[in-house]
Amino acid sequence: MKPIRVGLLGIGTVGAGTFNVLKRNQEEIRRRAGRGIEIVMVADLDTARATELTGGQCEVVNDANLVVDNPDIDIVVELIGGYGIAKTLVLKAIANGKHVVTANKALLALHGTEIFRAAQEKGVMVAFEAAVAGGIPIIKALREGLSANRIEWVAGIINGTTNFILSEMRDQGLDFDTVLKEAQRLGYAEADPTFDIEGVDAAHKATLMSAIAFGIPVQFDRAHVEGITKLSATDIRYAEQLGYRIKLLGIARRTAAGIELRVHPTLIPARRLIANVEGAMNAVLVQGDAVGATLYYGKGAGAEPTASAVIADLVDITRLATADPEHRVPHLAFQPDAMSDIPVLPMSEVTTSYYLRVCVADQLGVLADITRVLADATISIDAMLQKEPDEGKDHTDIILLTHQTQEKNVDAAIARIEALPTVQGKVTRIRLEQLA
Amino acid sequence: MKPIRVGLLGIGTVGAGTFNVLKRNQEEIRRRAGRGIEIVMVADLDTARATELTGGQCEVVNDANLVVDNPDIDIVVELIGGYGIAKTLVLKAIANGKHVVTANKALLALHGTEIFRAAQEKGVMVAFEAAVAGGIPIIKALREGLSANRIEWVAGIINGTTNFILSEMRDQGLDFDTVLKEAQRLGYAEADPTFDIEGVDAAHKATLMSAIAFGIPVQFDRAHVEGITKLSATDIRYAEQLGYRIKLLGIARRTAAGIELRVHPTLIPARRLIANVEGAMNAVLVQGDAVGATLYYGKGAGAEPTASAVIADLVDITRLATADPEHRVPHLAFQPDAMSDIPVLPMSEVTTSYYLRVCVADQLGVLADITRVLADATISIDAMLQKEPDEGKDHTDIILLTHQTQEKNVDAAIARIEALPTVQGKVTRIRLEQLA
Numbered sequence: 039m040k041p042i043r044v045g046l047l048g049i050g051t052v053g054a055g056t057f058n059v060l061k062r063n064q065e066e067i068r069r070r071a072g073r074g075i076e077i078v079m080v081a082d083l084d085t086a087r088a089t090e091l092t093g094g095q096c097e098v099v100n101d102a103n104l105v106v107d108n109p110d111i112d113i114v115v116e117l118i119g120g121y122g123i124a125k126t127l128v129l130k131a132i133a134n135g136k137h138v139v140t141a142n143k144a145l146l147a148l149h150g151t152e153i154f155r156a157a158q159e160k161g162v163m164v165a166f167e168a169a170v171a172g173g174i175p176i177i178k179a180l181r182e183g184l185s186a187n188r189i190e191w192v193a194g195i196i197n198g199t200t201n202f203i204l205s206e207m208r209d210q211g212l213d214f215d216t217v218l219k220e221a222q223r224l225g226y227a228e229a230d231p232t233f234d235i236e237g238v239d240a241a242h243k244a245t246l247m248s249a250i251a252f253g254i255p256v257q258f259d260r261a262h263v264e265g266i267t268k269l270s271a272t273d274i275r276y277a278e279q280l281g282y283r284i285k286l287l288g289i290a291r292r293t294a295a296g297i298e299l300r301v302h303p304t305l306i307p308a309r310r311l312i313a314n315v316e317g318a319m320n321a322v323l324v325q326g327d328a329v330g331a332t333l334y335y336g337k338g339a340g341a342e343p344t345a346s347a348v349i350a351d352l353v354d355i356t357r358l359a360t361a362d363p364e365h366r367v368p369h370l371a372f373q374p375d376a377m378s379d380i381p382v383l384p385m386s387e388v389t390t391s392y393y394l395r396v397c398v399a400d401q402l403g404v405l406a407d408i409t410r411v412l413a414d415a416t417i418s419i420d421a422m423l424q425k426e427p428d429e430g431k432d433h434t435d436i437i438l439l440t441h442q443t444q445e446k447n448v449d450a451a452i453a454r455i456e457a458l459p460t461v462q463g464k465v466t467r468i469r470l471e472q473l474a
Numbered sequence: 475m476k477p478i479r480v481g482l483l484g485i486g487t488v489g490a491g492t493f494n495v496l497k498r499n500q501e502e503i504r505r506r507a508g509r510g511i512e513i514v515m516v517a518d519l520d521t522a523r524a525t526e527l528t529g530g531q532c533e534v535v536n537d538a539n540l541v542v543d544n545p546d547i548d549i550v551v552e553l554i555g556g557y558g559i560a561k562t563l564v565l566k567a568i569a570n571g572k573h574v575v576t577a578n579k580a581l582l583a584l585h586g587t588e589i590f591r592a593a594q595e596k597g598v599m600v601a602f603e604a605a606v607a608g609g610i611p612i613i614k615a616l617r618e619g620l621s622a623n624r625i626e627w628v629a630g631i632i633n634g635t636t637n638f639i640l641s642e643m644r645d646q647g648l649d650f651d652t653v654l655k656e657a658q659r660l661g662y663a664e665a666d667p668t669f670d671i672e673g674v675d676a677a678h679k680a681t682l683m684s685a686i687a688f689g690i691p692v693q694f695d696r697a698h699v700e701g702i703t704k705l706s707a708t709d710i711r712y713a714e715q716l717g718y719r720i721k722l723l724g725i726a727r728r729t730a731a732g733i734e735l736r737v738h739p740t741l742i743p744a745r746r747l748i749a750n751v752e753g754a755m756n757a758v759l760v761q762g763d764a765v766g767a768t769l770y771y772g773k774g775a776g777a778e779p780t781a782s783a784v785i786a787d788l789v790d791i792t793r794l795a796t797a798d799p800e801h802r803v804p805h806l807a808f809q810p811d812a813m814s815d816i817p818v819l820p821m822s823e824v825t826t827s828y829y830l831r832v833c834v835a836d837q838l839g840v841l842a843d844i845t846r847v848l849a850d851a852t853i854s855i856d857a858m859l860q861k862e863p864d865e866g867k868d869h870t871d872i873i874l875l876t877h878q879t880q881e882k883n884v885d886a887a888i889a890r891i892e893a894l895p896t897v898q899g900k901v902t903r904i905r906l907e908q909l910a
Contacts, residue, residue, distance in 0.1 A: 063622060063763070068812075173764070174765075182789070349764075358794075360798035365508055365796050
């Protein structure tokens, strides 16, 4: 049988990785897929670099439309990124009857509904294992491996840049700004790191996982997105003293009232396996009703780890291309006519636990005032840490860990605590998950 | 479309779990699979219990042949276990054109070649996610999720009973026999625990993983199988002092000379994530050339975790049943006409590192004698621990960690060390893997 012909849109880091791995392992991949998989055409604005990278082994063009419109191409791999031209090209490829593989989490988190519907109508597949957690086959695990389960929640360290920064802040006791500069110097953070450090990238990925886990449409606009820029070394240290690590988690949880979809710094018990995922590594913890907790760990970015996911999708499409379109693996795990309309909850309706740090005057009755406010808001306290004031200072920190409560209760309690005359400045609030 | 009809052979723990999960999550599973999946017939010798468990919702028979020969059954789930009647029934089901799902690692590790060949000829699928690591979708990850990779090695904690025992031995400082009794009392170990504690169960699973990882036939008879019965609390404690944990690992590694396939207690660095997998949990670490290291963690046994894997296979078969048989996912990840004949190496040819404990007389020159023997055998030493003799004793322990070397070199060196006049008794040898 003749090889599956692949056209590549964009040959940057991941594109070059895909080309190289596919070439290096072509024999092993053919033995698995039952057919060769060949990149026969590459579109990139920098045609000279593309020609050099591909060693003249495939056609190089500077107009991506030539790939998308080429009747000899079976699968288009989109590695351009962003929502602009990438969206146009993906939709055109689908309209032309081509299967699509993409690593573009932003595109799918925002425009997935339109793209998957178009693919469904055309009877082609859109695969995106590389869009979440790089080389870790977490999309496949959620979509296929755990298909027996009612998935209860997914919680992941799904952004390597922020995990690297948090690991360094903890190890070295340094502040965010200092570590960010170091991460940029080492190549772990981009020149413009906004999407990573503000949690947007993690929220794109959490959005995709929420859709696959619960059979809901992608709804990035409903996600709560909070990054790590305001996190201080002080809170990381206090968390340690209380037996917790702070990680940026992407969380999707099913509750009776609706779906929680949120990205924020989170205290997790230091003894959990996922709390010990350090540096730029990724890990996703999934709770299913039958299987219990399962964890998936590996490299979440980089040329070859991401290429590993892109190529796995190519092999899957090669295998499934001959199946009845009605019975292929659905794009979002659930059949398009069987999606749920359970709503994504606003953050005020989310239920979780909290770490609260309150800076207070060192005087009698302060703690009583604060605990009274919490009790009035029906928030119960799980643990407390009160520091002696530093030499010569007249204020100190009180740290409280709460039991589970609704976010709106905590919002209200924080407003009342901040209004107390003995409390200085803002209350620091970090969410806490037991993940058990 | 009418539901896929499933016949269940054996409704013990896992069978009941499968029945219950499939019923509880039937709506969610149908939304994923695009078709209902229904157990319509159950065969079990205890028909009264089977009828009770299934609540009269499906036909119960005491002769498994009635299921296997029933033309209305699409998929047979074999949960009888063992190599006897289970083998006959699986082959008969295949001959009758039925797809098969099985959790029977022993059957496949020993008779997989015959069974997969029969399935291939008949154009049916044999799926066995439940045979390795319970609910963790490790078969799917190796077979599909990592299909871009040249897999270099797989190392797994794939037997929950032994991991529970080792965790308890370390935590409580207790001996093997004491903890085994406790494990039996708690239901973590069977009344006859031989297959678990002697490493046979782990070797069945490692054999299956080696086939899928490297595209070789299942060759259980070539596996090196060593359990944990001879492990002492002393060695677990010394290992801790040196920064290592002892785990029973199933290892499959590709080398230029051949495949290493081995199960044995193994020292691994305590800081590795997999070293912190405690109790009855399972975890598998996979090293691929593109993706690097990925880890898969979860419950390796139990009614519902195993049912999770059985049902995922049912969903997969439902999806793939309409695909061209030549392009379905191959049973062992590689197309049957593209298997490798790279040999499984004898243990003497395996390359690894070693922990050696030597009981010596407390006198001058002993260490020099031992290190001389190792140097002569070209074995270099990575770390050493020499204990003071206990009060009133004239002998003590020397612990040596070696760098990588071939097993036959260590065999020879141990024989020479044991012959030294200052050495008492046998040298304790435990293999060591850095897993990096």
